[in-house]
Amino acid sequence: MEPKNIDDLIAVNEFCASHNIEISFIDLLQQNGLIEISTVESKYFVEKERLPQLEKIVRFYYELDINLEGIETITYLLQRIENQQNEIIKLKNRLRFYEG
Amino acid sequence: MNYIDYYKILGIDKNATAIDIKKAYRKQARKYHPDLNPNDADAKKNFQQINEANVVLSDPEKRKKYDKYGIDWQHAEQFENAKQYQEQSPGFAGQRYSGAQFGGGFSDFFESMFGGSANAGRSRQVKFRGEDYYAQLQLNLTDAYKTHKQTLSVNGKNIRITIPAGIENGQTIKIAGHGGPGINGGPNGDLYITFSIANLPGIKRLGNDLYTHVDIELYTAVLGGEITIDTLSGKVKLKVKPETQNGSKVKLKGKGFPGYKKDGQFGDLYITYTVKIPTHLTERQKSLFTELSKS
Numbered sequence A: 001m002e003p004k005n006i007d008d009l010i011a012v013n014e015f016c017a018s019h020n021i022e023i024s025f026i027d028l029l030q031q032n033g034l035i036e037i038s039t040v041e042s043k044y045f046v047e048k049e050r051l052p053q054l055e056k057i058v059r060f061y062y063e064l065d066i067n068l069e070g071i072e073t074i075t076y077l078l079q080r081i082e083n084q085q086n087e088i089i090k091l092k093n094r095l096r097f098y099e100g
Numbered sequence B: 001m002n003y004i005d006y007y008k009i010l011g012i013d014k015n016a017t018a019i020d021i022k023k024a025y026r027k028q029a030r031k032y033h034p035d036l037n038p039n040d041a042d043a044k045k046n047f048q049q050i051n052e053a054n055v056v057l058s059d060p061e062k063r064k065k066y067d068k069y070g071i072d073w074q075h076a077e078q079f080e081n082a083k084q085y086q087e088q089s090p091g092f093a094g095q096r097y098s099g100a101q102f103g104g105g106f107s108d109f110f111e112s113m114f115g116g117s118a119n120a121g122r123s124r125q126v127k128f129r130g131e132d133y134y135a136q137l138q139l140n141l142t143d144a145y146k147t148h149k150q151t152l153s154v155n156g157k158n159i160r161i162t163i164p165a166g167i168e169n170g171q172t173i174k175i176a177g178h179g180g181p182g183i184n185g186g187p188n189g190d191l192y193i194t195f196s197i198a199n200l201p202g203i204k205r206l207g208n209d210l211y212t213h214v215d216i217e218l219y220t221a222v223l224g225g226e227i228t229i230d231t232l233s234g235k236v237k238l239k240v241k242p243e244t245q246n247g248s249k250v251k252l253k254g255k256g257f258p259g260y261k262k263d264g265q266f267g268d269l270y271i272t273y274t275v276k277i278p279t280h281l282t283e284r285q286k287s288l289f290t291e292l293s294k295s
Helices: A012-019 A023-031 A048-063 A068-099 B006-010 B020-031 B041-057 B060-082 B106-116 B141-145 B218-223 B284-293
Strands: A009-011 A038-039 A042-049 B132-138 B149-152 B156-161 B170-174 B193-197 B205-206 B208-215 B227-233 B234-240 B250-254 B261-265 B269-276
Touching: A009 A012, A009 A048, A012 A023, A012 A042, A012 A048, A042 A048, A048 A068, A068 B205, B006 B020, B006 B041, B006 B227, B020 B041, B041 B060, B041 B106, B106 B218, B132 B141, B141 B193, B156 B170, B156 B193, B208 B218, B208 B227, B218 B227, B218 B269, B234 B261
Parallel strands: B132 B193, B208 B269
Antiparallel strands: A009 A042, A038 A042, B149 B156, B170 B193, B205 B208, B227 B234, B250 B269
């Protein structure tokens, strides 16, 4: 994997402090393969571009009381929905091509 | 402005305990939470109602006020004046909810009874992410062909965005942090822009391939020759084979549309020839065609 620029990373402890969550929760997510953690000089980071996904997982866990297995399933299904929505866009454009 | 039955919204009765309320809220929120229903305006509306019901019923002070005045909510202000509370309920302190981040707003009924914010009456400030904004942007094929910057006006603020080449009609991109401002130091919401891309006259796009019709002279079609055509990347010289039939197609590889976020990758351009039959023939031309027809 390409080394990330430090500007593209968010320190895990800062993220946890700002969201009022335990660092152990982030460890748990990593252990379950739900997020990737980068290590730079013995400090743990998450990629900025993964932040919305991580925040979504935090909301699922703390607000909706969904366990990690549930989050994993939901994440997979949401990805499928997104793929299908993209497919619908393509098909609509194809229809427009033939109807237009 | 109508009375809102928060108990009905959460599907609980008036004797529900704090635990019942929490359970009911979570059950409903799992159905309608915007994270689980992306781009679903109905779900968002439902979630706002559920969130509002939870904000009121999970706070003992608000619930008491709501229960006391309920349908007679117009008199709530008198109640407010008579009884000012300062302390926050211990049962409410640890609870998270982020309703305000998903379009946030509370109903007029809520605002009339409790003030404009979910934090009314609470000493502790909770951070909320700002509202997400949704916008639609119209482009034509020429605009979408090249990566370009465009300035948009969103809620009175100008923002300059980069639109990558090859964006698809109907595609939505997210501009992080350009939604509504966060509340109490919370992060800003995001801006979602959906693109509507019109075809150009005579050019159609299908994925990354482009399709167009080109007129050629009868003589060029019969004898072959060279023509110059306009493409989105500029003029292109094209050899026409002798005896080209009307309606025949040729493919110009790599002269189509650029792939979205795929540098250097282009679709193909498909050209359909339309052979133009000459009109207003001179006598000499007519006689030559007659001669040809007999040969």
